[in-house]
Structures are given as C-alpha cells and as structure tokens.
C-alpha cells in the first residue's frame with residue numbers, strides 16, 4: 194500500500210490541497226522527512242512563529258504496519274526555543290491512523306485570521322473549519338470531546354492554552370489508546386508553532402482506511418515482525434522497562450557513583466528523598482490503587498506507560514516518566530510521586546514540556562521567586578498563570594532561558610537554548626557530547642550514551658553511533674525502548690518497501706538526515722559556539738567517589754563528531 198499523500202493546509206487562505214509525494218521522499222519518513230521538507234521549503238532565517246514558518250507532521254516509515262511500536266509521529270519545525278531545526282515526536286494513536294489513510298505528511302503553513310480552526314481528516318478527505326468553541330480549553334477536555342467514545346478509530350493532536358499563548362515550552366498532545374492526551378511532542382515548542390498558525394486541533398478518523406499496512410514483500414515482512422517482537426520480548430532491558438517504565442532508573446541514577454538525579458537546579462546529582470519518586474514505589478502504589486502498565490499506541494508489546502491513580506483509585510496521569518519525575522520532582526525538591534503526578538497531569542492539560550518547565554521553575558527557585566519544594570506555588574504557576582497567560586506565566590512558559598533573563602540568573606541549564614534533560618553530562622559525559630553535537634540541542638533522545646570508564650574518544654564514537662541510530666528510529670517511527678539496531682530497521686525497510694537496503698545504507702541515510710538538520714542550523718546562523726555546554730558544567734564539580742567530576746570533554750572532540 195502506498196503512503197504518499199501530502200496534505201497541505203494554508204491557514205491564511207483556508208485552502209486544503211493534496212499532492213503525491215515526490216519519488217525522492219519514498220524512503221524518507223518521520224524525522225528525516227520533516228527535516229528535509231523544513232530545509233527545502235522554508236527560509237531558515239524566518240521567525241518561527243511567523244506566517245512564513247511551517248509545521249510538518251509525518252508518521253514514520255513503518256507506520257500503519259504490524260511492527261511493534263511503529264506508530265510514532267514526528268513534528269518538524271523551526272524551534273522558537275532554539276532558533277534552529279527541531280523535531281519532536283510522540284507515541285499515541287495518530288501515526289498509525291495517518292498511515293492507514295495513506296498520509297505521508299501534513300504541511301501547515303500561513304496563519305489563520307479571526308479565530309481558531311480545526312482540521313478533520315478521514316477517508317473522505319481533509320477539511321478545515323472554525324473552532325472558536327475549542328479555544329481556551331485544556332487537552333483533557335478537548336480529547337474527551339474530539340475523540341471520546343470513538344477512540345478505536347479516532348485520534349487527535351491538539352494544543353492546550355500554552356500553545357494558544359504561543360509559549361516556547363508548549364507541546365502538542367496526542368491521544369493515547371484510552372482516549373487521553375498523555376503523549377506529547379514536547380521539546381522545542383511545537384505547540385507554539387501550531388498556536389501561531391491558529392490551529393487548535395487535528396482530528397484523524399481512519400475508520401474508512403486500511404486496517405493494516407502490509408509489506409511490499411508481505412510474507413518476509415511478517416516474518417521480520419514476528420522475529421523482531423521475539424527479540425524485543427527476550428531483552429532483559431525491556432523487562433525492566435515493562436515493569437517500572439522509565440521511572441525504574443531513578444534508584445540507579447540517584448546512586449553516589451552516577452549522580453544523575455538533578456536536584457536544586459542541577460546543583461546536586463542525588464536527592465535524599467528519591468525513594469519517594471522511584472519506579473519501585475510507583476509500582477507498589479499501582480498494585481494498591483489499580484494502576485498498571487499500558488501501551489501508548491496499539492501494537493506496543495513493551496507497555497512502559499504508567500497508569501497512575503490517586504489514593505481513591507481515580508486517574509491522575511498516564512506515562513509518569515523518569516524525565517518528569519526528575520525535572521519536576523528532585524530538581525525542584527518536590528515529592529512524593531503523588532505530588533509530581535499532579536504536576537505531570539497539569540502539564541499534559543495545559544500543553545507543556547515537563548523537561549523545559551522543570552528547568553525553568555528550577556531557575557525561578559534559584560532566583561528566589563519560589564521556595565524549593567513549594568508544590569502549591571508550582572501548581573498555581575502552571576494551572577493559573579501559564580494557563581491564563583499572565584505576564585509571569587508567559588515568562589515561565591517561554592522556558593528556562595526566558596526565566597533566567599527575567600531574573601538576571603547567569604547559571605542557565607540549557608544547550609542551544611533548550612533545557613537540560615535529567616541525564617547528567619558531568620558524570621555521564623557521553624550525554625554532554627550528544628547535547629553539544631546534536632542539531633537538536635540538549636535532547637537525551639537524540640543519542641543516549643551512558644557508558645563510564647571509557648576514553649573520551651570512545652564516548653564521542655558512541656554518541657555519533659547513537660545519534661545515527663536515533664535518527665533511523667525516529668524516521669522509521671519506532672520506539673527507542675525496543676533497542677532496535679540499524680540492522681533490524683534495514684530489514685524492516687527492505688521488506689516493507691521491497692527496496693535495496695543494508696545496515697550501511699541505512700546509516701548513510703541517517704547521516705545525510707543529520708547533515709540536513711545541521712545545514713538548516715547553519716543557515717539559521719548557528720556556529721560551533723552553539724555546540725558548547727554552559728560554563729558552569731565545566732567549572733562546578735559533582736562529587737563522584739573517585740573525585741570531583743566536571744564536563745571536561747575537549748571542544749575539539751565535540752566538533753569532530755560530525756567532521
């Protein structure tokens with residue numbers, strides 16, 4: 194089945210048109226496709242929130258198929274946070290639904306005048322209509338109305354109030370299998386770009402579409418699907434993820450020999466109350482309260498999404514992840530898990546990146562604007578100020594650097610303007626190499642390197658390899674928790690499209706896609722100085738047992754990652 198429809202939505206004129214994807218896009222999907230279209234179709238020097246900017250939405254190459262976890266959707270744009278290329282992807286039900294309607298990409302351009310719009314897509318076509326009745330509403334309310342009982346065939350991508358206010362930390366919420374807005378394309382401000390277009394919601398109903406997208410070599414593709422699923426289920430790393438979600442790493446990274454649990458605006462790498470937000474504790478609470486592990490999309494066999502209930506058994510959030518527990522928890526000295534879960538729900542509802550907000554609020558606490566551990570103050574900030582778009586809410590919702598500028602703080606946890614993930618670059622130096630050299634800025638999903646006790650050269654090689662692998666995963670639409678190797682993805686692409694594909698060619702194409710992103714950043718005015726980590730990470734040590742640790746990787750080694 195061909196997935197080659199490109200839907201173009203001009204928000205300025207209201208025109209919705211359709212074209213066939215050119216042949217050169219045939220083996221591009223997800224992140225690689227959005228990066229290419231962003232470079233080819235937009236001037237890198239435009240303002241990211243201007244009418245000239247575009248938002249590209251693309252499922253991965255394997256979307257719609259039976260390959261496990263293959264339904265991630267990429268959102269590509271010029272980031273209002275970094276000023277460079279950005280791709281944020283999300284699980285949820287959107288990617289499979291788009292693919293089953295044969296849709297390879299949606300391109301949103303222009304800017305609506307005089308009110309909000311929604312885009313509805315189904316087997317009959319795509320239609321833009323007025324949506325002022327949706328304005329000001331949170332994501333939970335929106336997905337209940339737009340998807341609700343039709344969740345078996347429908348999925349939405351929406352912005353909350355933060356996106357309407359065009360805040361740089363605004364996310365796009367994607368419907369999960371239970372009909373809730375718990376999967377977010379969050380990093381870099383995609384919600385702000387969608388908000389600037391005047392587009393409040395995209396609703397996709399695939400009831401008239403294909404049920405499953407087959408491989409071109411159907412039998413061989415099925416064999417790959419079965420074999421890959423077996424490999425995933427036998428992987429001991431996956432067992433841990435399935436049991437505790439990403440929250441399972443809290444105990445491990447909080448230890449004195451890792452120190453990767455950001456605490457007090459990254460001043461410490463360990464928090465004495467980390468047990469109150471650990472995956473093990475959350476699992477115990479889940480047993481008492483009726484929580485469980487869920488898939489974030491149909492067909493996921495790992496199921497890492499934590500369904501989190503309150504003491505009365507009511508739903509609070511789904512997908513309480515390590516990054517959220519760390520940035521909105523230990524980094525702000527907020528616990529226990531119940532408290533962080535409430536903040537996670539608020540971020541999902543208002544439509545905010547939990548990593549960016551955890552960093553931004555950490556800086557605000559450092560400035561004395563809020564006290565450490567002030568859960569009620571953080572709740573008010575998110576639920577009242579950011580939601581309403583007060584001046585304070587806008588400063589916070591525009592991210593870490595915005596808060597630092599407002600309070601005159603010079604110790605700012607950002608790379609390329611984007612807040613640091615939890616993975617600590619002073620003790621896990623490979624992560625620092627990724628944060629510096631990735632065109633995406635400080636983004637752990639760009640290339641996880643957690644090795645220790647190896648040479649800086651080895652870390653740089655691992656970062657490069659992981660960044661290529663992540664590019665391939667994000668382009669295939671596969672989830673990183675499968676631990677899929679380039680060889681797995683090459684086999685999938687070969688049998689799905691009946692194309693020549695080897696591991697070497699797949700990695701070469703991933704490299705080309707990264708160069709596409711780097712070229713956009715060059716045109717946007719980035720240079721090597723933008724690949725540097727903030728000075729305080731080079732000067733302020735964390736106390737590992739074998740001595741103080743700073744980020745001391747030679748700049749030349751970071752420059753050499755893509756040389």
Ligand code: SF4
Nearest residue numbers: 262489493495497672
């Ligand atoms: S492993 Fe987790 S993040 Fe990945 S597809 Fe499954 S539920 Fe979603």
